Amino acid sequence: MRDKTINSWTLLILWIGFPLVLLLLAFSYFDLSAFTEPIKRMLGDLFDSRPGLKTWLVIIGTVTAGVLMALLLAKRIRRRLWARVLGRNALRYGREQAVYTQGIVLPEVCREEVLAFLEEQDPVSILNHLLGLAISSQASDIHISPQKEHSLIKFRIDGILHQKASLSLSKTLSLVNRIKVLSKLPIDIHNRPQDGSILLDQDHIVRVSLMPTAHGENVVLRLAIKDERRYQLENLGIPPALLQHYQACLEHDHGVIFLTGPTGSGKTTTMYASLLYLLEKRRDRVHIVTLEDPIEMSFDQISQTQISPAQGLTFASGARSITRQDPDVIMLGEVRDEETAQAAIQAGLTGHLLFTSVHAGNAIDVFHRLQQLEVDKIQLMNASLAVVNQRLAVCNCPACTVPVELTALQVQMLKALDLDARGPFYAGQGCEACGQSGFSGRVPLFELLEVSDPFRDLFIDDAPKHQLRELAQEQGLVPLSVQAMQLAQERRIPIAEVIRVLA
Numbered sequence: 001m002r003d004k005t006i007n008s009w010t011l012l013i014l015w016i017g018f019p020l021v022l023l024l025l026a027f028s029y030f031d032l033s034a035f036t037e038p039i040k041r042m043l044g045d046l047f048d049s050r051p052g053l054k055t056w057l058v059i060i061g062t063v064t065a066g067v068l069m070a071l072l073l074a075k076r077i078r079r080r081l082w083a084r085v086l087g088r089n090a091l092r093y094g095r096e097q098a099v100y101t102q103g104i105v106l107p108e109v110c111r112e113e114v115l116a117f118l119e120e121q122d123p124v125s126i127l128n129h130l131l132g133l134a135i136s137s138q139a140s141d142i143h144i145s146p147q148k149e150h151s152l153i154k155f156r157i158d159g160i161l162h163q164k165a166s167l168s169l170s171k172t173l174s175l176v177n178r179i180k181v182l183s184k185l186p187i188d189i190h191n192r193p194q195d196g197s198i199l200l201d202q203d204h205i206v207r208v209s210l211m212p213t214a215h216g217e218n219v220v221l222r223l224a225i226k227d228e229r230r231y232q233l234e235n236l237g238i239p240p241a242l243l244q245h246y247q248a249c250l251e252h253d254h255g256v257i258f259l260t261g262p263t264g265s266g267k268t269t270t271m272y273a274s275l276l277y278l279l280e281k282r283r284d285r286v287h288i289v290t291l292e293d294p295i296e297m298s299f300d301q302i303s304q305t306q307i308s309p310a311q312g313l314t315f316a317s318g319a320r321s322i323t324r325q326d327p328d329v330i331m332l333g334e335v336r337d338e339e340t341a342q343a344a345i346q347a348g349l350t351g352h353l354l355f356t357s358v359h360a361g362n363a364i365d366v367f368h369r370l371q372q373l374e375v376d377k378i379q380l381m382n383a384s385l386a387v388v389n390q391r392l393a394v395c396n397c398p399a400c401t402v403p404v405e406l407t408a409l410q411v412q413m414l415k416a417l418d419l420d421a422r423g424p425f426y427a428g429q430g431c432e433a434c435g436q437s438g439f440s441g442r443v444p445l446f447e448l449l450e451v452s453d454p455f456r457d458l459f460i461d462d463a464p465k466h467q468l469r470e471l472a473q474e475q476g477l478v479p480l481s482v483q484a485m486q487l488a489q490e491r492r493i494p495i496a497e498v499i500r501v502l503a
Protein backbone atom coordinates (compact mmCIF):
# COMPACT_ATOMS: atom_id res chain seq x y z
CA MET A 1 0.00 0.00 0.00
CA ARG A 2 1.31 3.43 -0.88
CA ASP A 3 2.16 5.99 1.76
CA LYS A 4 -0.94 8.13 2.17
CA THR A 5 0.99 11.21 3.33
CA ILE A 6 2.35 11.55 -0.19
CA ASN A 7 -1.15 12.39 -1.36
CA SER A 8 -1.64 15.25 1.08
CA TRP A 9 1.77 16.72 0.23
CA THR A 10 1.05 16.45 -3.48
CA LEU A 11 -2.16 18.35 -2.93
CA LEU A 12 -0.43 21.02 -0.88
CA ILE A 13 2.17 21.54 -3.60
CA LEU A 14 -0.59 21.76 -6.19
CA TRP A 15 -2.53 24.31 -4.13
CA ILE A 16 0.50 26.57 -3.84
CA GLY A 17 2.28 25.69 -7.06
CA PHE A 18 -0.58 26.06 -9.53
CA PRO A 19 -1.48 29.72 -8.73
CA LEU A 20 2.25 30.53 -8.66
CA VAL A 21 2.77 29.16 -12.17
CA LEU A 22 -0.27 31.12 -13.42
CA LEU A 23 1.13 34.30 -11.90
CA LEU A 24 4.54 33.77 -13.53
CA LEU A 25 2.89 33.11 -16.90
CA ALA A 26 0.85 36.27 -16.55
CA PHE A 27 3.97 38.33 -15.86
CA SER A 28 5.97 36.87 -18.74
CA TYR A 29 3.23 37.10 -21.40
CA PHE A 30 1.48 40.38 -20.63
CA ASP A 31 2.71 43.88 -19.97
CA LEU A 32 1.25 44.51 -16.55
CA SER A 33 3.04 47.81 -15.88
CA ALA A 34 -0.19 49.73 -16.47
CA PHE A 35 -1.67 47.96 -13.41
CA THR A 36 1.41 47.68 -11.25
CA GLU A 37 2.85 51.21 -11.68
CA PRO A 38 0.06 53.05 -9.78
CA ILE A 39 0.23 50.49 -6.94
CA LYS A 40 4.01 50.85 -6.77
CA ARG A 41 3.72 54.63 -6.63
CA MET A 42 1.02 54.45 -3.91
CA LEU A 43 3.13 52.09 -1.78
CA GLY A 44 6.22 54.28 -2.28
CA ASP A 45 4.32 57.33 -1.00
CA LEU A 46 3.01 55.33 1.98
CA PHE A 47 6.46 54.08 3.02
CA ASP A 48 8.00 57.57 2.57
CA SER A 49 5.40 59.14 4.87
CA ARG A 50 5.80 56.41 7.59
CA PRO A 51 9.50 55.36 7.82
CA GLY A 52 9.02 52.49 10.43
CA LEU A 53 6.19 50.80 8.53
CA LYS A 54 8.39 48.76 6.16
CA THR A 55 10.31 47.13 9.05
CA TRP A 56 7.08 46.28 10.89
CA LEU A 57 5.55 44.76 7.78
CA VAL A 58 8.63 42.57 7.25
CA ILE A 59 8.50 41.39 10.92
CA ILE A 60 4.75 40.69 10.87
CA GLY A 61 5.04 38.94 7.49
CA THR A 62 7.89 36.67 8.65
CA VAL A 63 6.15 35.73 11.91
CA THR A 64 2.86 34.97 10.12
CA ALA A 65 4.63 32.85 7.51
CA GLY A 66 6.48 30.96 10.29
CA VAL A 67 3.31 30.27 12.24
CA LEU A 68 1.50 29.14 9.09
CA MET A 69 4.32 26.77 8.18
CA ALA A 70 4.39 25.33 11.73
CA LEU A 71 0.63 24.82 11.62
CA LEU A 72 0.81 23.07 8.29
CA LEU A 73 3.61 20.85 9.50
CA ALA A 74 2.02 19.94 12.82
CA LYS A 75 0.72 16.43 12.36
CA ARG A 76 -2.43 16.95 14.31
CA ILE A 77 -3.43 20.05 12.40
CA ARG A 78 -2.65 18.34 9.11
CA ARG A 79 -4.84 15.42 10.04
CA ARG A 80 -7.69 17.68 11.04
CA LEU A 81 -7.35 19.66 7.83
CA TRP A 82 -7.37 16.43 5.90
CA ALA A 83 -10.46 15.28 7.73
CA ARG A 84 -12.29 18.55 7.15
CA VAL A 85 -11.36 19.13 3.59
CA LEU A 86 -10.94 15.65 2.22
CA GLY A 87 -12.61 13.30 4.67
CA ARG A 88 -16.01 13.32 3.03
CA ASN A 89 -14.58 13.30 -0.46
CA ALA A 90 -12.21 10.49 0.38
CA LEU A 91 -15.17 8.46 1.50
CA ARG A 92 -17.30 9.34 -1.46
CA TYR A 93 -14.81 9.43 -4.27
CA GLY A 94 -11.83 7.52 -2.78
CA ARG A 95 -10.00 5.93 -5.66
CA GLU A 96 -10.14 2.18 -5.53
CA GLN A 97 -6.94 0.33 -4.98
CA ALA A 98 -7.92 -3.29 -4.61
CA VAL A 99 -10.89 -5.01 -6.13
CA TYR A 100 -11.77 -8.30 -4.52
CA THR A 101 -14.31 -10.90 -5.33
CA GLN A 102 -18.00 -10.28 -4.63
CA GLY A 103 -17.79 -6.58 -5.27
CA ILE A 104 -15.60 -5.77 -2.31
CA VAL A 105 -13.56 -2.75 -3.23
CA LEU A 106 -11.06 -1.42 -0.73
CA PRO A 107 -10.52 2.32 -1.02
CA GLU A 108 -7.04 3.68 -1.56
CA VAL A 109 -7.62 6.42 0.95
CA CYS A 110 -8.07 4.48 4.17
CA ARG A 111 -7.93 7.24 6.74
CA GLU A 112 -9.35 6.91 10.23
CA GLU A 113 -11.26 10.13 9.65
CA VAL A 114 -13.68 8.34 7.33
CA LEU A 115 -15.06 6.54 10.39
CA ALA A 116 -16.74 9.79 11.39
CA PHE A 117 -18.88 9.68 8.23
CA LEU A 118 -19.86 6.01 8.25
CA GLU A 119 -23.47 6.76 9.12
CA GLU A 120 -23.94 8.59 5.82
CA GLN A 121 -22.79 5.62 3.76
CA ASP A 122 -24.51 2.61 2.30
CA PRO A 123 -23.66 -0.81 3.82
CA VAL A 124 -21.45 -1.80 0.86
CA SER A 125 -19.24 1.22 1.33
CA ILE A 126 -19.19 0.89 5.14
CA LEU A 127 -17.90 -2.68 4.92
CA ASN A 128 -15.34 -1.73 2.26
CA HIS A 129 -13.99 1.02 4.49
CA LEU A 130 -13.96 -1.07 7.65
CA LEU A 131 -12.04 -3.84 5.86
CA GLY A 132 -9.69 -1.37 4.20
CA LEU A 133 -8.93 0.37 7.49
CA ALA A 134 -8.55 -2.89 9.37
CA ILE A 135 -6.07 -4.21 6.81
CA SER A 136 -4.07 -0.98 6.68
CA SER A 137 -3.91 -0.72 10.49
CA GLN A 138 -3.01 -4.42 10.76
CA ALA A 139 -6.01 -5.18 12.93
CA SER A 140 -6.70 -8.87 13.52
CA ASP A 141 -10.44 -8.55 14.21
CA ILE A 142 -13.33 -6.17 13.67
CA HIS A 143 -16.09 -6.28 16.30
CA ILE A 144 -19.56 -4.92 15.60
CA SER A 145 -21.39 -4.97 18.92
CA PRO A 146 -25.00 -3.75 19.12
CA GLN A 147 -25.86 -1.85 22.32
CA LYS A 148 -29.15 -0.43 23.49
CA GLU A 149 -29.11 2.64 21.24
CA HIS A 150 -26.33 2.09 18.73
CA SER A 151 -23.55 -0.33 17.82
CA LEU A 152 -19.92 -0.01 18.73
CA ILE A 153 -17.29 -0.80 16.14
CA LYS A 154 -13.98 -1.94 17.56
CA PHE A 155 -10.70 -3.12 16.04
CA ARG A 156 -8.33 -5.50 17.74
CA ILE A 157 -4.79 -4.32 17.09
CA ASP A 158 -1.80 -6.07 18.72
CA GLY A 159 -4.19 -7.99 20.92
CA ILE A 160 -5.94 -4.92 22.31
CA LEU A 161 -9.45 -3.73 21.43
CA HIS A 162 -9.75 -0.14 20.27
CA GLN A 163 -13.13 1.49 19.91
CA LYS A 164 -13.24 3.12 16.51
CA ALA A 165 -16.76 4.25 15.70
CA SER A 166 -20.43 3.89 16.45
CA LEU A 167 -23.30 3.17 14.10
CA SER A 168 -27.08 3.44 14.40
CA LEU A 169 -28.90 0.16 14.93
CA SER A 170 -30.77 0.40 11.61
CA LYS A 171 -27.48 0.93 9.76
CA THR A 172 -25.96 -1.96 11.69
CA LEU A 173 -28.77 -4.24 10.58
CA SER A 174 -28.14 -3.51 6.91
CA LEU A 175 -24.38 -3.88 7.45
CA VAL A 176 -24.89 -7.28 9.09
CA ASN A 177 -27.12 -8.29 6.17
CA ARG A 178 -24.40 -7.29 3.73
CA ILE A 179 -21.91 -9.42 5.69
CA LYS A 180 -24.32 -12.36 5.72
CA VAL A 181 -24.89 -12.13 1.96
CA LEU A 182 -21.15 -12.10 1.29
CA SER A 183 -20.50 -15.03 3.61
CA LYS A 184 -23.49 -16.96 2.17
CA LEU A 185 -25.39 -17.10 5.46
CA PRO A 186 -29.19 -16.89 5.65
CA ILE A 187 -30.20 -13.29 6.36
CA ASP A 188 -33.51 -14.20 7.96
CA ILE A 189 -31.97 -16.10 10.86
CA HIS A 190 -31.10 -13.90 13.83
CA ASN A 191 -31.49 -16.14 16.83
CA ARG A 192 -28.64 -18.60 16.64
CA PRO A 193 -24.86 -18.50 16.29
CA GLN A 194 -23.61 -18.62 12.70
CA ASP A 195 -20.15 -18.99 11.20
CA GLY A 196 -19.03 -18.27 7.68
CA SER A 197 -16.22 -16.75 5.72
CA ILE A 198 -15.66 -14.22 2.99
CA LEU A 199 -12.89 -15.03 0.56
CA LEU A 200 -11.38 -11.77 -0.62
CA ASP A 201 -8.60 -13.41 -2.57
CA GLN A 202 -5.97 -16.09 -2.06
CA ASP A 203 -4.20 -14.06 0.58
CA HIS A 204 -7.16 -12.50 2.38
CA ILE A 205 -9.89 -14.47 4.13
CA VAL A 206 -12.38 -12.93 6.51
CA ARG A 207 -13.83 -15.38 9.03
CA VAL A 208 -17.29 -14.30 10.12
CA SER A 209 -18.84 -15.19 13.47
CA LEU A 210 -22.34 -14.08 14.47
CA MET A 211 -23.83 -14.44 17.94
CA PRO A 212 -27.33 -13.31 18.95
CA THR A 213 -27.39 -10.81 21.84
CA ALA A 214 -30.13 -8.84 23.56
CA HIS A 215 -29.76 -5.91 21.13
CA GLY A 216 -29.04 -7.72 17.90
CA GLU A 217 -26.37 -9.91 16.39
CA ASN A 218 -22.84 -9.41 17.59
CA VAL A 219 -20.43 -9.79 14.68
CA VAL A 220 -16.74 -10.58 14.81
CA LEU A 221 -14.78 -10.47 11.57
CA ARG A 222 -11.40 -12.15 11.85
CA LEU A 223 -8.94 -11.09 9.18
CA ALA A 224 -6.66 -13.87 8.09
CA ILE A 225 -4.07 -12.18 5.94
CA LYS A 226 -1.29 -14.18 4.40
CA ASP A 227 1.62 -11.84 4.74
CA GLU A 228 4.66 -14.04 4.39
CA ARG A 229 6.78 -11.43 6.17
CA ARG A 230 4.74 -12.09 9.30
CA TYR A 231 5.86 -15.69 9.15
CA GLN A 232 9.56 -15.11 8.79
CA LEU A 233 11.64 -16.21 11.75
CA GLU A 234 13.72 -13.03 11.52
CA ASN A 235 10.58 -10.91 11.85
CA LEU A 236 9.14 -12.56 14.95
CA GLY A 237 11.16 -10.31 17.28
CA ILE A 238 13.32 -13.10 18.73
CA PRO A 239 16.65 -11.69 20.04
CA PRO A 240 19.41 -12.44 17.46
CA ALA A 241 21.52 -14.68 19.72
CA LEU A 242 18.50 -16.82 20.63
CA LEU A 243 17.40 -16.95 17.02
CA GLN A 244 20.78 -18.36 16.01
CA HIS A 245 20.43 -21.13 18.59
CA TYR A 246 16.94 -21.90 17.40
CA GLN A 247 18.00 -21.98 13.76
CA ALA A 248 20.78 -24.39 14.75
CA CYS A 249 18.09 -26.71 16.17
CA LEU A 250 16.32 -26.57 12.79
CA GLU A 251 19.45 -27.93 11.11
CA HIS A 252 18.69 -31.42 12.47
CA ASP A 253 16.97 -33.69 10.01
CA HIS A 254 15.20 -35.71 12.68
CA GLY A 255 13.87 -35.22 16.17
CA VAL A 256 11.06 -33.39 17.91
CA ILE A 257 10.85 -29.68 18.72
CA PHE A 258 8.17 -28.98 21.33
CA LEU A 259 6.42 -25.65 21.80
CA THR A 260 4.56 -24.68 24.91
CA GLY A 261 2.77 -21.58 26.19
CA PRO A 262 -0.82 -20.40 26.71
CA THR A 263 -3.28 -19.83 23.84
CA GLY A 264 -2.37 -16.69 21.93
CA SER A 265 1.32 -16.82 22.77
CA GLY A 266 2.35 -17.24 19.14
CA LYS A 267 3.15 -20.97 19.06
CA THR A 268 1.45 -21.54 15.69
CA THR A 269 3.21 -18.50 14.21
CA THR A 270 6.57 -19.88 15.38
CA MET A 271 5.75 -23.29 13.89
CA TYR A 272 4.67 -21.78 10.55
CA ALA A 273 7.78 -19.59 10.48
CA SER A 274 9.96 -22.64 11.16
CA LEU A 275 8.32 -24.56 8.31
CA LEU A 276 8.75 -21.65 5.89
CA TYR A 277 12.38 -21.28 6.99
CA LEU A 278 13.01 -24.96 6.20
CA LEU A 279 11.15 -24.65 2.91
CA GLU A 280 13.33 -21.75 1.86
CA LYS A 281 16.55 -23.32 3.13
CA ARG A 282 16.05 -26.76 1.64
CA ARG A 283 14.11 -25.61 -1.42
CA ASP A 284 12.18 -28.38 -3.12
CA ARG A 285 14.16 -31.10 -1.41
CA VAL A 286 11.77 -31.14 1.53
CA HIS A 287 8.24 -32.52 1.88
CA ILE A 288 6.31 -30.81 4.66
CA VAL A 289 2.98 -32.09 5.99
CA THR A 290 0.80 -30.74 8.78
CA LEU A 291 -2.14 -31.85 10.91
CA GLU A 292 -3.93 -28.80 12.27
CA ASP A 293 -7.05 -27.73 14.07
CA PRO A 294 -7.84 -25.27 12.63
CA ILE A 295 -5.62 -24.49 9.63
CA GLU A 296 -4.90 -20.86 10.47
CA MET A 297 -3.16 -20.05 7.23
CA SER A 298 -2.56 -22.05 4.09
CA PHE A 299 0.80 -22.07 2.35
CA ASP A 300 2.02 -23.22 -1.04
CA GLN A 301 4.19 -26.33 -1.05
CA ILE A 302 2.99 -27.47 2.38
CA SER A 303 0.41 -30.27 2.57
CA GLN A 304 -1.95 -29.12 5.29
CA THR A 305 -4.65 -31.36 6.71
CA GLN A 306 -7.56 -30.19 8.84
CA ILE A 307 -8.45 -32.37 11.83
CA SER A 308 -12.08 -33.45 11.66
CA PRO A 309 -13.23 -35.75 14.47
CA ALA A 310 -16.71 -36.00 12.90
CA GLN A 311 -15.11 -37.72 9.91
CA GLY A 312 -12.90 -39.84 12.13
CA LEU A 313 -9.75 -37.81 11.51
CA THR A 314 -8.27 -37.00 14.93
CA PHE A 315 -4.74 -36.00 15.88
CA ALA A 316 -4.15 -39.58 16.99
CA SER A 317 -5.42 -41.27 13.80
CA GLY A 318 -3.78 -38.63 11.59
CA ALA A 319 -0.45 -38.88 13.39
CA ARG A 320 -0.48 -42.65 12.94
CA SER A 321 -0.84 -42.50 9.17
CA ILE A 322 0.97 -39.28 8.36
CA THR A 323 4.43 -40.85 8.23
CA ARG A 324 3.19 -43.02 5.35
CA GLN A 325 2.96 -39.82 3.30
CA ASP A 326 6.77 -39.90 3.21
CA PRO A 327 7.27 -36.50 4.87
CA ASP A 328 10.60 -34.94 5.88
CA VAL A 329 9.05 -32.41 8.20
CA ILE A 330 5.80 -32.75 10.17
CA MET A 331 3.81 -30.18 12.08
CA LEU A 332 1.39 -31.76 14.53
CA GLY A 333 -0.92 -29.11 15.97
CA GLU A 334 -1.12 -30.48 19.49
CA VAL A 335 -0.28 -33.51 21.61
CA ARG A 336 -2.89 -34.19 24.27
CA ASP A 337 -3.36 -37.96 24.36
CA GLU A 338 -1.20 -41.03 24.67
CA GLU A 339 -1.62 -42.22 21.11
CA THR A 340 -0.63 -38.90 19.55
CA ALA A 341 2.33 -38.58 21.93
CA GLN A 342 3.55 -42.05 20.96
CA ALA A 343 3.17 -41.33 17.26
CA ALA A 344 5.02 -38.01 17.57
CA ILE A 345 7.98 -39.56 19.38
CA GLN A 346 8.13 -42.45 16.90
CA ALA A 347 8.12 -40.01 13.99
CA GLY A 348 11.00 -38.12 15.60
CA LEU A 349 12.95 -41.33 16.12
CA THR A 350 12.43 -42.56 12.57
CA GLY A 351 14.02 -39.80 10.55
CA HIS A 352 11.45 -36.97 10.62
CA LEU A 353 11.73 -33.48 11.99
CA LEU A 354 8.51 -32.86 13.93
CA PHE A 355 7.05 -29.73 15.52
CA THR A 356 4.26 -29.97 18.02
CA SER A 357 2.77 -28.12 20.96
CA VAL A 358 2.23 -29.53 24.43
CA HIS A 359 0.23 -27.92 27.19
CA ALA A 360 2.63 -27.40 30.10
CA GLY A 361 3.61 -24.66 32.54
CA ASN A 362 7.26 -24.45 31.50
CA ALA A 363 9.88 -26.07 29.29
CA ILE A 364 10.84 -28.88 31.67
CA ASP A 365 7.21 -29.68 32.51
CA VAL A 366 6.75 -30.60 28.84
CA PHE A 367 8.78 -33.76 29.43
CA HIS A 368 6.91 -34.63 32.59
CA ARG A 369 3.62 -34.10 30.79
CA LEU A 370 4.76 -36.56 28.08
CA GLN A 371 5.77 -39.05 30.73
CA GLN A 372 2.24 -38.79 32.12
CA LEU A 373 1.12 -39.74 28.60
CA GLU A 374 3.04 -43.00 28.98
CA VAL A 375 5.94 -42.08 26.71
CA ASP A 376 9.07 -44.06 27.50
CA LYS A 377 11.62 -41.64 28.96
CA ILE A 378 14.58 -43.04 27.05
CA GLN A 379 12.73 -42.79 23.74
CA LEU A 380 11.51 -39.34 24.75
CA MET A 381 15.04 -38.11 25.42
CA ASN A 382 16.43 -39.67 22.25
CA ALA A 383 13.74 -38.03 20.12
CA SER A 384 13.76 -34.56 21.75
CA LEU A 385 15.77 -31.72 20.22
CA ALA A 386 14.45 -28.67 22.03
CA VAL A 387 11.56 -27.05 23.85
CA VAL A 388 10.41 -23.51 23.16
CA ASN A 389 8.40 -21.91 25.97
CA GLN A 390 6.78 -18.86 24.50
CA ARG A 391 4.85 -15.79 25.66
CA LEU A 392 3.70 -12.66 23.88
CA ALA A 393 3.94 -9.38 25.78
CA VAL A 394 2.32 -6.10 24.76
CA CYS A 395 4.81 -3.23 24.37
CA ASN A 396 4.65 0.28 25.75
CA CYS A 397 3.85 2.95 23.18
CA PRO A 398 7.23 4.66 22.62
CA ALA A 399 5.54 8.03 22.13
CA CYS A 400 3.95 8.27 25.57
CA THR A 401 5.97 6.03 27.92
CA VAL A 402 6.75 7.57 31.33
CA PRO A 403 8.25 6.20 34.59
CA VAL A 404 5.59 4.85 36.95
CA GLU A 405 5.37 3.81 40.59
CA LEU A 406 4.36 0.25 41.37
CA THR A 407 1.12 -0.39 43.22
CA ALA A 408 1.27 -2.33 46.50
CA LEU A 409 -0.40 -5.27 44.75
CA GLN A 410 2.18 -5.26 41.97
CA VAL A 411 5.04 -5.24 44.52
CA GLN A 412 3.41 -8.18 46.25
CA MET A 413 2.96 -10.10 43.00
CA LEU A 414 6.55 -9.47 41.92
CA LYS A 415 7.70 -10.80 45.30
CA ALA A 416 5.53 -13.88 44.82
CA LEU A 417 7.22 -14.42 41.45
CA ASP A 418 10.59 -14.02 43.16
CA LEU A 419 11.41 -10.88 41.16
CA ASP A 420 13.09 -7.65 42.15
CA ALA A 421 10.50 -4.90 42.61
CA ARG A 422 13.08 -2.09 42.43
CA GLY A 423 12.44 0.09 39.41
CA PRO A 424 12.41 2.25 37.57
CA PHE A 425 9.54 0.81 35.55
CA TYR A 426 7.62 2.42 32.72
CA ALA A 427 4.15 2.46 31.19
CA GLY A 428 2.46 4.14 28.25
CA GLN A 429 0.03 6.86 29.31
CA GLY A 430 -2.05 6.85 26.11
CA CYS A 431 -1.68 9.29 23.25
CA GLU A 432 -2.97 9.83 19.76
CA ALA A 433 -0.36 7.51 18.24
CA CYS A 434 -1.56 4.51 20.26
CA GLY A 435 -5.28 5.30 20.26
CA GLN A 436 -5.06 6.25 23.99
CA SER A 437 -4.25 2.66 24.95
CA GLY A 438 -0.62 3.21 25.96
CA PHE A 439 0.35 0.08 24.02
CA SER A 440 1.98 -0.45 20.66
CA GLY A 441 3.01 -3.78 19.15
CA ARG A 442 4.01 -7.01 20.81
CA VAL A 443 7.27 -8.71 21.62
CA PRO A 444 7.80 -12.45 22.06
CA LEU A 445 9.51 -13.95 25.10
CA PHE A 446 11.23 -17.04 23.88
CA GLU A 447 12.71 -19.50 26.38
CA LEU A 448 14.73 -22.08 24.48
CA LEU A 449 15.75 -25.35 26.12
CA GLU A 450 18.17 -27.28 23.94
CA VAL A 451 18.25 -30.93 24.90
CA SER A 452 21.93 -31.82 25.37
CA ASP A 453 23.47 -35.19 26.22
CA PRO A 454 24.10 -34.22 29.89
CA PHE A 455 20.45 -33.11 30.10
CA ARG A 456 19.32 -36.44 28.64
CA ASP A 457 21.41 -38.38 31.17
CA LEU A 458 20.13 -36.30 34.08
CA PHE A 459 16.51 -36.72 33.00
CA ILE A 460 16.82 -40.47 32.48
CA ASP A 461 18.32 -40.66 36.00
CA ASP A 462 15.07 -39.08 37.30
CA ALA A 463 16.79 -35.92 38.54
CA PRO A 464 14.49 -33.41 40.28
CA LYS A 465 13.09 -30.52 38.22
CA HIS A 466 15.23 -27.83 39.85
CA GLN A 467 18.39 -29.74 38.98
CA LEU A 468 17.29 -30.09 35.35
CA ARG A 469 16.52 -26.40 35.28
CA GLU A 470 19.89 -25.45 36.74
CA LEU A 471 21.67 -27.53 34.11
CA ALA A 472 19.59 -25.96 31.32
CA GLN A 473 20.46 -22.47 32.59
CA GLU A 474 24.15 -23.35 32.81
CA GLN A 475 23.91 -24.43 29.19
CA GLY A 476 22.43 -21.13 28.06
CA LEU A 477 18.67 -21.12 28.78
CA VAL A 478 17.59 -17.56 29.60
CA PRO A 479 14.47 -17.80 31.81
CA LEU A 480 11.31 -15.98 30.75
CA SER A 481 11.41 -14.00 33.99
CA VAL A 482 14.88 -12.63 33.21
CA GLN A 483 13.81 -11.69 29.68
CA ALA A 484 10.62 -10.05 30.91
CA MET A 485 12.35 -8.00 33.62
CA GLN A 486 15.00 -6.88 31.16
CA LEU A 487 12.34 -5.71 28.71
CA ALA A 488 10.57 -3.88 31.55
CA GLN A 489 13.78 -2.12 32.59
CA GLU A 490 14.49 -1.18 28.97
CA ARG A 491 11.09 0.63 28.90
CA ARG A 492 9.83 -1.86 26.29
CA ILE A 493 7.00 -3.48 28.30
CA PRO A 494 4.99 -2.38 31.35
CA ILE A 495 5.40 -4.22 34.65
CA ALA A 496 1.75 -5.31 34.44
CA GLU A 497 2.73 -7.35 31.37
CA VAL A 498 5.65 -8.94 33.22
CA ILE A 499 3.23 -10.11 35.90
CA ARG A 500 0.62 -11.21 33.36
CA VAL A 501 2.92 -13.32 31.20
CA LEU A 502 4.74 -14.93 34.14
CA ALA A 503 1.79 -15.56 36.43
Ligand SMILES: [Zn+2]
Pocket (backbone or CB within 6 Å): 397, 398, 399, 400, 401, 428, 429, 430, 431, 432, 433, 434, 435, 436, 438, 439
Ligand atom coordinates in the same frame (compact mmCIF):
# COMPACT_ATOMS: atom_id res chain seq x y z
ZN1 LIG B 1 0.99 6.41 23.04
